[in-house]
Amino acid sequence: MDGNASMKGKVMRKYFYFIIATLFLASAAYAADSQIWGDMRVTNIFGYGQVESKNLGPLFTMLQSEYFPMIFFGILVGVPAAFAMHYLAIGPKVFPHGGKKIYIFSVFNRFVHQVAALSFIILVPTGFMIVFGDKLGGGSLIRLAKDLHGLATVPFAIVVIPMFLMWLKDAFFNFDDVKWMMIVGGYLSKEKRPIPAGKFNAGQKMWYWIATLGGMIMILSGAAMYFMDFDIAWLREITGLSQIDILRASAIIHNVVGFAVVALFITHVYMSVFAIKGAIHSIIDGHMEEEEVKILHSSYYKKLKDQGKV
Amino acid sequence: MSSNEMSKMKFYCDDNRCIECDGCSVACAEAHELPTGVNRRKVVTLNEGIEGKEFSTSIACMHCTDAPCEQVCPVDCFYVREDGIVLHDKNKCIGCGYCLYACPFGAPQFPRDGAFGTKGAMDKCTMCAGGPEETNSEKERHLYGQNRIAEGKVPVCAAMCSTKALLVGEAQEVAKIYRQRVSSYGKGVQSAPYGW
Numbered sequence: 001m002d003g004n005a006s007m008k009g010k011v012m013r014k015y016f017y018f019i020i021a022t023l024f025l026a027s028a029a030y031a032a033d034s035q036i037w038g039d040m041r042v043t044n045i046f047g048y049g050q051v052e053s054k055n056l057g058p059l060f061t062m063l064q065s066e067y068f069p070m071i072f073f074g075i076l077v078g079v080p081a082a083f084a085m086h087y088l089a090i091g092p093k094v095f096p097h098g099g100k101k102i103y104i105f106s107v108f109n110r111f112v113h114q115v116a117a118l119s120f121i122i123l124v125p126t127g128f129m130i131v132f133g134d135k136l137g138g139g140s141l142i143r144l145a146k147d148l149h150g151l152a153t154v155p156f157a158i159v160v161i162p163m164f165l166m167w168l169k170d171a172f173f174n175f176d177d178v179k180w181m182m183i184v185g186g187y188l189s190k191e192k193r194p195i196p197a198g199k200f201n202a203g204q205k206m207w208y209w210i211a212t213l214g215g216m217i218m219i220l221s222g223a224a225m226y227f228m229d230f231d232i233a234w235l236r237e238i239t240g241l242s243q244i245d246i247l248r249a250s251a252i253i254h255n256v257v258g259f260a261v262v263a264l265f266i267t268h269v270y271m272s273v274f275a276i277k278g279a280i281h282s283i284i285d286g287h288m289e290e291e292e293v294k295i296l297h298s299s300y301y302k303k304l305k306d307q308g309k310v
Numbered sequence: 311m312s313s314n315e316m317s318k319m320k321f322y323c324d325d326n327r328c329i330e331c332d333g334c335s336v337a338c339a340e341a342h343e344l345p346t347g348v349n350r351r352k353v354v355t356l357n358e359g360i361e362g363k364e365f366s367t368s369i370a371c372m373h374c375t376d377a378p379c380e381q382v383c384p385v386d387c388f389y390v391r392e393d394g395i396v397l398h399d400k401n402k403c404i405g406c407g408y409c410l411y412a413c414p415f416g417a418p419q420f421p422r423d424g425a426f427g428t429k430g431a432m433d434k435c436t437m438c439a440g441g442p443e444e445t446n447s448e449k450e451r452h453l454y455g456q457n458r459i460a461e462g463k464v465p466v467c468a469a470m471c472s473t474k475a476l477l478v479g480e481a482q483e484v485a486k487i488y489r490q491r492v493s494s495y496g497k498g499v500q501s502a503p504y505g506w
């Protein structure tokens with residue numbers, strides 16, 4: 001375990017250097033000649049809606065003008081409405097708090113999670129503010145939202161890879177998840193029957209992949225739009241896209257992946273705060289009610305038992 | 311509707327005449343006191359070095375009838391004037407860049423304003439028609455440059471174009487001039503592309 005810790009330290013340091021190097025590269029790329037308004041302008045113009053082009057210009061225009069804000073609105077209203085109905089019709093699962101507890105999340109786990117959580121608490125609402133900027137009047141308020149949206153990305157970008165690694169082995173889908181899906185995680189009834197799930201259930205796994213891999217996609221596509229006039233030749237070469245088309249693709253990807261991120265983020269908050277009363281405490285103090293683990297993560301409980309940990 | 315459509319203001323650059331002198335873009339930058347790095351108008355040369363195919367043309371915002379920029383702006387800061395000139399409100403703009411992605415001509419420009427290279431409010435050709443501030447006010451001039459249209463003057467780029475390659479005005483007027491030019495090619499002195 002101790003050897004492991006020093007290994008972790010080394011990995012962390014490498015990771016830190018990696019981030020510094022990335023920032024350095026970004027600024028170097030930034031200082032180069034314009035890829036948009038300079039000599040590349042003609043290349044960029046030819047990319048617009050011509051037969052041999054990817055048609056990303058008209059595609060982005062159509063999606064952004066007709067669909068993106070509407071879909072975000074649907075998610076913002078629809079997802080909470082569905083959960084409100086669930087809460088009223090079926091109600092939350094309540095487990096006695098005060099019984100025996102199992103230590104599940106280490107300090108490192110919780111720290112990484114909390115940094116990501118704080119970032120998301122800023123990223124999601126500011127993202128919505130930008131999407132509905134016209135309804136909010138634009139100007140300095142939305143400019144502030146945009147700046148915060150960029151700023152809050154930094155802490156998330158630092159923890160996203162550690163988060164990806166620390167929970168990876170628990171996040172692969174297995175047969176439990178199929179069974180979990182069949183009964184929709186047992187959320188359609190209030191009964192406390194053991195539910196097939198490992199350390200994470202199928203829903204949490206889905207959120208894990210969207211938050212980490214999806215999160216990285218959000219960071220990269222967002223960074224592309226933020227820096228805009230950067231010069232990364234290999235990116236243009238492997239994608240075969242002009243600079244402006246890279247930006248258009250980024251905007252499309254950022255919005256589409258954004259749908260999944262916000263829908264599952266709202267779900268995650270509902271589940272941990274409302275649907276399973278008090279579940280949020282496990283990520284605050286690291287402990288989970290034994291009863292809760294036994295029912296909601298029955299396969300994990302069995303494993304812990306076999307290992308003699310409970 | 312069609313009569314309405316006919317009176318839209320348009321730019322047209324006659325590439326038979328453009329000599330790539332860059333006068334239009336320099337005039338624009340000077341008249342509107344644009345910061346360096348912001349090129350509302352730019353002269354580009356296509357098919358460079360390919361004999362018979364090389365030509366230069368001057369591009370800026372084309373004041374599109376179906377303005378894609380206006381369709382995508384998340385804060386809805388664009389407005390299209392009666393005469394078709396596409397303008398925007400810099401106080402509303404958040405500098406997100408969406409208009410640039412939507413624009414077929416790479417017209418929207420972004421000055422690098424703040425620390426960490428944050429993008430400032432978008433800047434683009436106004437067809438010398440200013441912005442939403444009070445006409446010919448100091449504020450309007452500061453944010454959007456001269457409002458020559460309000461003074462009954464031709465946009466500065468076209469006004470100074472030495473070969474009169476760059477045309478601007480009501481669409482049918484521009485079309486008329488161009489038609490005359492095309493139909494007189496190969497006749498008399500006009501056969502030379504620049505006419506002198």
Ligand code: SF4
Nearest residue numbers: 371372373374379413
């Ligand atoms: S900014 Fe671009 S899309 Fe908008 S009117 Fe001008 S040329 Fe058209």
Ligand code: SF4
Nearest residue numbers: 383403404406407409
């Ligand atoms: S940069 Fe400004 S004008 Fe362009 S789409 Fe964004 S908010 Fe609108």
